[in-house]
Amino acid sequence: MKTKFIILCFLSVLFWAIPSHSFNFGNILKEVEKSTRPPEKTQPSKEKTKPTQSPVQSSEQNSGQDGGLIGLGDSLGLFDKKTSKFLKQSVNTLKSLQPIAYEEEKAIGGRLAVEVFNRYGGAYNDPELLNYINLVGQSVADVSSRSDINYHFAILNTEFPNAFATPGGYVFVSIGLIRMIENEAELAGVLAHEVAHIARKHALQTLQRSRSLQGVSSLTLTVMDKDPGLFDKLIDEVSNVLFTKGLDKNLEFEADKYGREFAYRTGYYPGALKRFIQKLGASKKNQGSIFSSTHPTSRERYNLLQKSSSRYKKASLYPTLGKRFKVAIKR
Amino acid sequence: MRLLIYSFIFLFFGFSFTSQVTAETWYVKKSATKLQAEAKARSKVLGKLNKGTPVDVLGKSGKFYKVSAAGETGWIFRFRLTKVAPSGSGGDGDVLGALGGQQQIAARESAYGSSIRGLSPVSEEHAIKKGASPASIESVKEMERYKVDDEALDKFLEEGRLGAYAD
Incomplete structure (x- = not known):
């Protein structure tokens, strides 16, 4: 009994102490990056053969190098070929994930x-x-x-139910979508879903993952200004995602989850977004709209929100503010 | 053996106690953040803090954090604070210190106040080159100029019992 108690005390102290000795993930990444960088002396010969090499190409080439810890592990037989390839790919993916600064984000948005x-x-x-929105x-x-x-909010003059968010803080909701909404909590849920896309930088994440734009790590306003072709490419890429293909399903689910959380933090009934998604799914107005083609099905979204709704205890006590909404939209 | 057990207990509670009383530095996320006398949205406003102002968090009660800033102790709505110093990435103003007269100005910005950054020239030139309508370009500029008045927002939240006013 006493021994158990001693172990318990020891573990408690250990548990308390560990967080104070946190490690720096950024430094670890730098070290891994350093370790996988090919020896510098091999580069001039490559530059001679390919003088107009783009950052994308060079990063692809780097992935083929056997330097550093992974290479060492490889030669010592610590990793099999598959693992080694996976590790190299992961390191190169991490290298390309340089965040786009706010100014550039705002220019794109x-x-x-x-x-x-x-x-x-x-x-x-x-x-x-507009003031109410x-x-x-x-x-x-x-x-x-x-x-x-x-954040900037605007209403679009279209009867199709639409809502958009572009990087840098621009949020749009169509008058058609507003007319389908029944209370302020639903409106808050929809707007919060869009805010979540911006807050979580979903469009930028998609852009940074794009194969054709892996060299955007050095993207600045000056670069964009000097190379209109690059800016063209960026805009085409994100436009295609936002207006045609739609974001990755999981990013939409994440925006639902975060959107509900933001609405709840504000004090709104957290089930309102889920209810509205269900209504939107059943609406004929939504069928064939850009909103339905760029988002996962309402059923999937509803089910996922439903699964995690137990987190919001006493949800029914939170207001939906139906009356205030109806006055605002002169219904 | 008993001595060893007491030592562990002493160390454990000693460390826990230390971690509780050590104030943690947090930062104000948005300008015109109210420092209040009590952990209630309708309590007396002691002053308004600017974005980026560091505060020492001393405790918590419901949706409010007890903080110390520039020699004053008061309460701030928890979602107005962040553990990471704001980067100034397009926020609404510089850090001018705490509780000074200039902070009051932030709450009185007009509905169409000036935006920190307008539509980037790169974006505008590109839009023109691609044949976007002047009305669409103007709509984005209008959208950026629109500024929600802080007092109007506070009243809106109070009437709806939202934010810091939520029960």
Whole structure:
């Protein structure tokens, strides 16, 4: 009994002490990167044969090198071929994941925002409703995981139910979608879903994973300005994802999860987004719309939200603010 | 043996106690963040803090954190604080210190206040080159100029019993 108690005490102290000696993942990455970098003296010969080598090509070439820890592990027989290849690929993927800075993010998002107005009916002119949308949107953005940037909200003049988010803080909701909404909590859920896309940098993540743009690690406004072809490529790539293909399913599910959380933090009924998704799925208006073609099915989204809804205890006590919503949209 | 057990207990509780009383430095996420006398949204406002202001977190009660900032102790709505110093990536103002008169200005910005950054020239030039309509470009600029008034937002939250006002 005494021995058990001593072990318990020891483990408790150990458990307390471990977090204070945290390791730096960034440094580990740097070390791994260093260890997998090919010897510098081999580079000039390559430059001679391929003077116009792009960063994408060079990163692909690096993946073929056998230097560093992985190479050593390989030669010592510590890793089989498959593992070694996987490790090299992982390191190169990590190397390409340089974050795009806010200024560049805003330039990409701003250009896409023009495209949203251009493609989806332009701005809907109702200053009072716009003010209301901004108040609800700002409320959820303020409690989001990325509340240190400015968010901008707009209404699109189209009857199709649509909602978009472009990088840098631009959020759009169509008048058609607003007309399908029944209360403020549902509106907050929809806007928070879009805020979550921005807060979690979903479009940028997609861009950075793109094979054709793996060399964007050095992307700056100056580079974009000097190389309009690169900016063209970037915009085409993200436009294709946002307006045609849609984001990865899992990113949509993540935006649902985070969106519900942001709405809940604001104080809204957390089940409202789930309810609205269900309604949207049943609506004929939604069939064939860009919204339905770029998002996973409503059933999948509903089921996933339903699975994790037990986290929100006493959810029914939270307000939906139906009356205030109806006054705002003059219903 | 008993001595050893007591030593462990002493060490464990000693460390736990230390970790509780050591104040952690957090940062204000947004300008015009209210420092209040009590852990209630309707309590007296002691002052308004700017984005990036460091505060020492002393305790927690419901949705509020007890903090110490610039010699004042008060309460802040928890979602207005972050463990990581804001990067200034397009936020709403510089850190001017704490509790000074200039902080009050942040709460009185007009509905169409100036945006920190407008539509980037790179974006605008590209949009024009690709034939986007001038109305679409103007709509984005309008969207960026639109600024929700902090007092109006606070009133909106209070009326809806949301944010810091939620029960």
